[in-house]
Amino acid sequence: MDTTVVVGGGIGGLACAVALSRAGQPVSVLERQDAVADAGTALGMWPNAMRALDALGLGDEVRQIGVPQTEAVFRRPDGRLLTRIDTTRRLSEPVRLISRGALTKLLLGALPGGVVRTGVVVSDVDSLVRRNRAVVGADGINSVVRKQVFGVPDGLRYAGYSAWRGLVAGEFGPSGETLGRGRKFGVTGVEGGRTNWFAPVFSPAGRRYPEGNMPELRRLFGDWCDPIPEILTCTDESDIIRHDLYYVGPPLKSYVRGRVTLVGDAAHAMTPDLGQGACQALLDGAVLGRCLATMTDAEAALKRFDSLRRKPSQAIAATARLTGALTMRPGFAIARDTLLRLAENFATLSNRGWSSTRS
Ligand SMILES: Cc1cc2nc3c(=O)[nH]c(=O)nc-3n(C[C@H](O)[C@H](O)[C@H](O)COP(=O)(O)OP(=O)(O)OC[C@H]3O[C@@H](n4cnc5c(N)ncnc54)[C@H](O)[C@@H]3O)c2cc1C
Secondary structure (H helix, E strand, C coil), X not given: CCCEEEECCCXXXXXXXXXXXXCCCCEEEEECCCCXXXXXXEEEECHHHHHHHHHCCCHHHHHHHCEEECEEEEECCCCCEEEEEEHHHHCCCCXXXXXXXXXXXXXXHCCCCCCEEECCCCCCHHHHHHHCCEEEECCCCCCHHHHHHCCCCCCEEEEEEEEEEEEEEXXXXXXXXXXXXXXXXXEEEECCCEEEEEEEEECCCCCCCCCCHHHHHHHHHCCCCCCHHHHHHHCCHHHCEEEEEEEECCCCXXXXXXXXXXXXXXXXXXXXXXXXXXXXXXXXXXXXXXXXXXXXXXXXXXXXXXXXXXXXXXXXXXXXXXHHHHHHCHHHHHXXXXXHHHHHHHHHHHHHHHHHXXX
16 A cells, blocks of 8 residues: 555656655556557757756756757748747747657656556546555546546547657758648757647648648648648657647646645646646656645645645646637637737837847
8 A cells, every 4th residue: 555556657647656766755656558658759848848857856867968949030931031949048048849658768768667668558547546545547548547537538628730740860840830821831940950840730630631742731731831742751650649739628627636636737738839748747756746735635745736736737737728719710810920020020120129228
C-alpha cells in the first residue's frame, strides 16, 4: 500500500514518477506500449515547464539540448509580414524546442531501472486502487482512468480541425506561423539541425486521405510562401503524423476521486494552439509528486494537487481553444490579420518612439 502507481508512461506520468523517485518514494509506472514512446515531433518548453523541469533536476539538460526560440514570425500565405514577436523581451527565458524523444529519454534516464513496466495495459482501475497508496491516471486523451473513475464515458469534444505534423532535416528560417483561411502552417526548430512543422486544417472529424497525406498537403499549402513548399518536398510521406484534434470538455469539476487523480491530457487535453499540453503535463507531474512526497495522507495530497493545478491548467486549455478559434476559423481571418498587423505597426511605432527619446 506504499506505492503510487502511475498509469501511462508519457510526459506527465514520467514527470510524476521522477518527482516521487527523487523524493525516495516508491513508484511504479505501467505503460501499455512495449517501449516508452519516443515518436512525435518537437515540443516547445515554455518558462513554466522549464521551472517544472528544474524542480525535477532536468532543466539544465533541456537548456543544453533544446533549441532556443527567440522570435515568432506571423505571415500571410503570400509572405506578407503580419507581426514579429521578440520572445526574449516578453518571457523570462526563451522557449526551448526539444523533440519528444529527447525529452522522454531525459525523464526515463532520471528513473531507477524497474520503475517503468512496459507492455502492461491497465483495464481495471479499482484493483489498482485496492493495492496501492494512490493511482495517477496519466494515460492521455483517451484515458481509461477518466472513463472508469470519473464517470465521464467520453468527455471529449472535437476542436473542428485536424493537424498534420512532421520533422525534416535542415533549418528553414525563423519559427512562426503562416496564417490562411481555415488553415495554418507552423515551423519551429528542434535539436539536431532539424525543423518541426505542423499544419492544422479546419475539417470534419474522421476525414481520410486514401491517396496519402502529401497530395492533400500540396493542394492546401503547395503555393504558399517559402519555405513551406520546400519543407513539403523534403518531408517523407511515411514520417507524417495526422490527428483529429479533441479537447476535454466540459472541463472536469475535480481531478480527484478518493485516492485516484488525473494528470496531463487525461485531465485537460487541450488544442495545440499555445504549445502548452506537454508543459502542463510536466507541471502536473512535478506538483503532484511534491504533494504526495510531502504529505502522509494520500487523499489530502491529491486534494492539494487539485487545488494547485486544476484552475491554472483549465485556464490555459480555455485560452488555447480561444487562440485556435481566432487563428483557425475562416470567418475570423480578416479580423485576425488586421489585429496582428495593428500589433506590428504599434510595435514599430513604439520602437521608433523609444529610439527618438535616446537620440
Ligand atoms: C499537433 C500537436 C502539437 C503539439 N505541440 C506541443 C508543444 O509544442 N508543446 C507542448 O507542451 N505540447 C504540445 N502538444 C501536446 C502534447 O503532445 C500533449 O499534451 C502531451 O504529450 C500529453 O502528455 P501526457 O503524458 O498527458 O499524455 P501522453 O503523452 O498521451 O501519454 C499517455 C501514455 O499513457 C499510455 N496509456 C494509455 N492508456 C493506457 C492504459 N490503459 N494502460 C497503460 N498505459 C496507457 C500511452 O501509451 C501513453 O504512453 C502538441 C499536441 C499536438 C496534437
